[in-house]
Amino acid sequence: MTVATLPSLSLGPVLYLWDGPKWRDFYFRIADEAPVAHVVIGETVCSKRLHFIEPHVGEVVERLERAGKSVSLASLALVTLERESQIVRALARDSAHPVEANDLSALGLLAGKPHSVGPLINVYNGATARLLASRGATSICLPPELPMASVREIVRDAPGVAFEIFAFGRVPLAISARCAHARSKGLVKDNCQFICGDDPDGLVVETLDRQPFLALNGVQTVSHTCQALIQELPELAAAGISRIRLSPQDCDMVSVARTFDDAIAGRSAPADAIARLQTAYPGASLSNGFHYAQQGAAWIAGHASA
Numbered sequence: 326m327t328v329a330t331l332p333s334l335s336l337g338p339v340l341y342l343w344d345g346p347k348w349r350d351f352y353f354r355i356a357d358e359a360p361v362a363h364v365v366i367g368e369t370v371c372s373k374r375l376h377f378i379e380p381h382v383g384e385v386v387e388r389l390e391r392a393g394k395s396v397s398l399a400s401l402a403l404v405t406l407e408r409e410s411q412i413v414r415a416l417a418r419d420s421a422h423p424v425e426a427n428d429l430s431a432l433g434l435l436a437g438k439p440h441s442v443g444p445l446i447n448v449y450n451g452a453t454a455r456l457l458a459s460r461g462a463t464s465i466c467l468p469p470e471l472p473m474a475s476v477r478e479i480v481r482d483a484p485g486v487a488f489e490i491f492a493f494g495r496v497p498l499a500i501s502a503r504c505a506h507a508r509s510k511g512l513v514k515d516n517c518q519f520i521c522g523d524d525p526d527g528l529v530v531e532t533l534d535r536q537p538f539l540a541l542n543g544v545q546t547v548s549h550t551c552q553a554l555i556q557e558l559p560e561l562a563a564a565g566i567s568r569i570r571l572s573p574q575d576c577d578m579v580s581v582a583r584t585f586d587d588a589i590a591g592r593s594a595p596a597d598a599i600a601r602l603q604t605a606y607p608g609a610s611l612s613n614g615f616h617y618a619q620q621g622a623a624w625i626a627g628h629a630s631a
Contacts, residue, residue, distance in 0.1 A: 330562045331589055334582060335363040335489060337444075337466075337572045338399040338425075340497065341542055342374050342522040349381040351573065356385075356392040359582040363568065364389050367399035369427050369445070370500070371543045372409045373517070386422070397423045400431040402445045403500045403544070423463075436460045444468055444491045444570070445500070449475070451482020458486045465489065466570055469496045469552060472618035473560060480565045487567040492554040493581060493602075494572025495527060495540060495547040496621060506541040514544070526575035537610075550612035550622045553602055555588050556595035557616055580605035595627070 336355060339348060355364065366385060368375050389396050398420050400413050416424055417434035426432045427443040437460065444466040448454055454465055467476060469491035480488050504514035506521045506528055521528070527540030527547055537549040551574065554561065558569065569589065571581060584601040587593035593601070602611065614623030 330565075332558075332562055332566050332569050333362040334360060334585055334589070335568045335570045336361045336365065336578070336582070337491070337494070337570050338365045338367050338369050339573045340370055340495075340545065340547070341525050341527065341573075341575065342371075342377065342519060343525055343575075344522065345377045345381050347525075348378050349385055351578070352385040353388050354579060355582075356388040356394065358579045360586040361394060361571070361582050363395045363397070365397045365399050365425050365441075365443070367425075369399045369402045369443070370545045371504075371521075372401060372406070372412060373519070374543075375412070397425045397441055399425045399443065400427050402427040402443075402497075403502065404428055404430050405502045425466075426462075432457070432460070439463050442466065444489075445497060448479070451479050454479055454483035454486050454488075458483065463487060464567065466491060466568075470615045470621060473557070473564075473616050474618065476561075476566070477564045488565065489568035489570050490554065490561055490566050491552065491572060492558075492561075492569045493585065494551060494574055495542075495549070496552050496615070497545060497547050498539070499546040501544050501546075504544045505546070506543050509541065517543075548612070548621060549610070550624075551606060551609045552613065552615070552621075553599070553611040554613055554616055555585060555598045555602065556627065557613065558585075558588050562589070574606060574609070576606040576609070578605075 386396050404410055404413055413431050425441045425443045426435055427445040440461055442457055442462050442465040448465055464487040466489035507514050507517040510520045521543040527542045529537050530539045532538050540547050540549050584598050588598040612622050612624050615621045617625050
């Protein structure tokens with residue numbers, strides 16, 4: 326990698342239900358200590374969680390911007406109620422900050438305005454990327470399940486678009502109008518008692534023979550493993566990726582950000598960086614299978630650096 330091709334680090338929105346003070350303090354520490362250039366905040370998974378973070382959004386944005394970081398506000402990933410439609414409409418209409426669209430309905434509302442496209446919107450080819458850019462998208466975070474061959478082709482076919490890669494975190498796989506997390510605790514979505522807050526890093530789902538398989542996060546399903554594209558950073562940079570996205574987990578995300586920053590700059594060898602990630606996120610199984618067009622939960626050791 327050369328200096329001219331080094332991507333910057335970004336931090337996606339917290340996908341889990343953390344109480345307001347924990348959410349606020351997490352971003353305060355990110356502002357003060359993490360080497361990330363761009364931060365996306367907001368609720369993408371469940372509108373019922375909004376009241377936990379709303380009292381703190383203003384001070385979080387102020388703290389992040391005072392630290393020199395750019396800020397975007399995330400839209401909901403699934404709109405099923407009129408109340409949720411009004412939330413997204415108000416965000417698209419009134420936000421003083423760029424909006425990251427995570428649902429096609431938000432894309433319609435943001436057309437003609439500068440905005441970004443989140444990883445929950447399927448952008449699987451260059452033609453789609455070019456269309457979104459023509460409607461105002463300034464950056465696109467590609468879906469985390471794309472293999473590197475597809476990433477390279479999309480970037481090549483959409484010159485002038487800034488692309489971002491989901492490089493760390495449990496992979497968002499699906500979202501539903503029903504809440505399997507509540508059902509697993511004998512509750513229903515309308516009276517969920519915010520039970521997902523008991524699992525700040527997701528609720529692991531096991532197969533019948535007790536093997537970890539997926540994780541529940543309210544109405545969202547995420548991977549059991551944590552995607553970690555850190556040995557692949559030179560390849561991503563060479564392909565023209567502008568940003569490397571870290572998705573917050575209930576772990577030491579400042580250490581994670583520093584590890585990726587050192588790896589991007591070449592100050593840390595891949596093996597050392599992987600060991601640091603395992604220390605920062607103890608107990609998590611790392612994966613990179615999607616990158617190599619294999620099962621997502623797979624870990625392909627040393628492939629990119631070989």
